[in-house]
Amino acid sequence: LQSEHVCTIVSPASALEIEVYQGLLPPYALYRSSDLAITTVGTNTAELAYLGVPMLCVLPTFELSVFKGSAGGILGLLMHLPGILGKAVATIVNRHVLKKIKHFALPNVWASRHVVPELVGLISPAEAAEKAQAMLEDSSVLSAMREDLGRVSQAQSQGGTDPAALVASKCLELAAAGTSATGDQGSKAGSPWPRTPQTP
Numbered sequence: 001l002q003s004e005h006v007c008t009i010v011s012p013a014s015a016l017e018i019e020v021y022q023g024l025l026p027p028y029a030l031y032r033s034s035d036l037a038i039t040t041v042g043t044n045t046a047e048l049a050y051l052g053v054p055m056l057c058v059l060p061t062f063e064l065s066v067f068k069g070s071a072g073g074i075l076g077l078l079m080h081l082p083g084i085l086g087k088a089v090a091t092i093v094n095r096h097v098l099k100k101i102k103h104f105a106l107p108n109v110w111a112s113r114h115v116v117p118e119l120v121g122l123i124s125p126a127e128a129a130e131k132a133q134a135m136l137e138d139s140s141v142l143s144a145m146r147e148d149l150g151r152v153s154q155a156q157s158q159g160g161t162d163p164a165a166l167v168a169s170k171c172l173e174l175a176a177a178g179t180s181a182t183g184d185q186g187s188k189a190g191s192p193w194p195r196t197p198q199t200p
Contacts (some may be wrong), residue, residue: 035142038132041104045116049107050153054145056135057105058128059120061098107149110156115148 021030028051031037037048037055048055081089098120107115117135119128135141 036132036136038128043106046106049115049149050157052146052149052153054135054142054149055105055116056128056132057108057116057118058123059104059118060123061121107152111152115152116145 021027028047031048031051031053034053037053039045039048039055039057041057041059045055045057103109103112103114104118104120105116108118117131119131
């Protein structure tokens with residue numbers, strides 16, 4: 001399925017056209033056709049990186065109590081408590097995370113440097129728009145970012161492990177271990193795989 005074009009919004013003041021789409025996500029075809037993506041943190045930054053789409057990553061921190069996924073364990077449970085206590089814990093944890101983490105967009109995390117620009121903090125829409133406009137007006141910046149994203153994504157692909165291949169490998173290891181350990185004794189020798197009863 002493809003995304004459906006809903007409408008085009010035209011700003012009389014600046015003659016800016018904004019096209020609105022809806023449909024099955026993620027719309028990779030739309031991503032590829034974009035000169036620049038204004039996005040926030042998450043796996044979407046990895047998708048854009050692999051597609052070679054220049055991006056501006058924006059992380060506003062006006063409401064630190066809203067995000068509840070920055071910690072696990074007991075802290076994660078406390079962050080999800082209803083009311084003031086949950087909000088207070090989430091705010092404290094997220095403040096600590098913001099101070100500790102150097103990079104938020106995944107291409108930057110992979111490369112341990114700023115491949116794409118990040119705006120983190122009390123960012124206004126005007127500030128994000130000004131940064132995006134400056135990037136769009138400099139084609140050399142966008143071109144260099146595309147090339148850099150390609151290099152970083154390729155390095156990540158070569159250095160990482162395919163999850164499907166990892167699961168398949170582990171299954172084969174277990175099967176082989178079970179077969180060698182049991183021989184003709186089946187599950188009596190500790191095989192993780194039950195043997196099918198055989199009839200004479």
